[in-house]
Amino acid sequence: MVGKALTIAGSDSGGGAGIQADLKTFQELKVYGMSAITAITAQNTLGVQAVYPIPLDMVLKQLLSIEADLKPDALKTGMLFSSELIEAVSGQIKSFQWGNVVVDPVMIAKGGSRLLQEDAVRSMRESLIPLATVITPNIPEAEALTEIPIRSMKDRQQAARILHKLGADFVVIKGGHGNGNELIDLIYDGDRFLEMKSFRIATKNTHGTGCTFAAAITAQLAKGESVLDAIQIGKQYIHAAIEDSLQIGSGHGPTNHWAFQHRRVRAHS
């Protein structure tokens, strides 16, 4: 039986992030991909030009259609835009008893456009994080969710503890926004910290990296992989996709979903 993965996220007309990145990742990792679209963005490699949130009722109808017939083995959330959407989506995930929930707490796109309203952070903290099997914030997102400034690895560990306490089983604080040639994604399972290290690839083509990483984790969970293995495959997938990124558009180009099978990075504890 093929694994079924669902993405609840926004559409990126440029194809590099959001729903489009997620479905490409699902396809490449050989799971059946499904989507519930929360917002439409007019977007390209230069930035986000417009955001149109989908009416709440229509988002819920998409989730109902999926529950009535398809039922996901794993799901990820991406751009949820508003407090109302976060609360409604969280309510459905809970009432359908959907498991293997990967929360990518998308807040601000690379060019600076808000993909989550400012007052929605609290709903994310209180309604969505308690449902998360894995949460994958980047450093600014972890700062916003925990309200602590993150400058050191100790700060990151502290933020991970807070997010775990809020209810996420596994926390991955991504290191893309850090400095230096070595890049560390910090994993916390409530007991131990693991540092997933790689070298920083010198490229401006990093549009959609967070979406792709979370989607790869979701795909692996849909196939029945353990959470830690899913995170490590997710890292290998995104590293390869950045290393072989596509020179498309004149801004931050997208990642390359065909690259995975040729590349490997080691995770260190």
Ligand SMILES: Nc1ncnc2c1ncn2[C@@H]1O[C@H](COP(=O)(O)OP(=O)(O)O)[C@@H](O)[C@H]1O
């Ligand atoms: N320049 C890079 N070289 C190698 N890996 C990267 C680079 N930028 C991001 N990554 C990886 O891509 C994933 C997404 O990271 P990040 O950029 O922090 O998230 P986001 O896209 O949500 O801001 C992480 O696994 C991170 O380690």
Ligand SMILES: Cc1ncc(COP(=O)(O)OP(=O)(O)O)c(N)n1
């Ligand atoms: C529709 C949509 N969803 C999410 C994002 C953010 O994607 P991310 O992977 O964090 O990449 P960048 O925005 O940093 O390129 C998005 N841009 N659009």
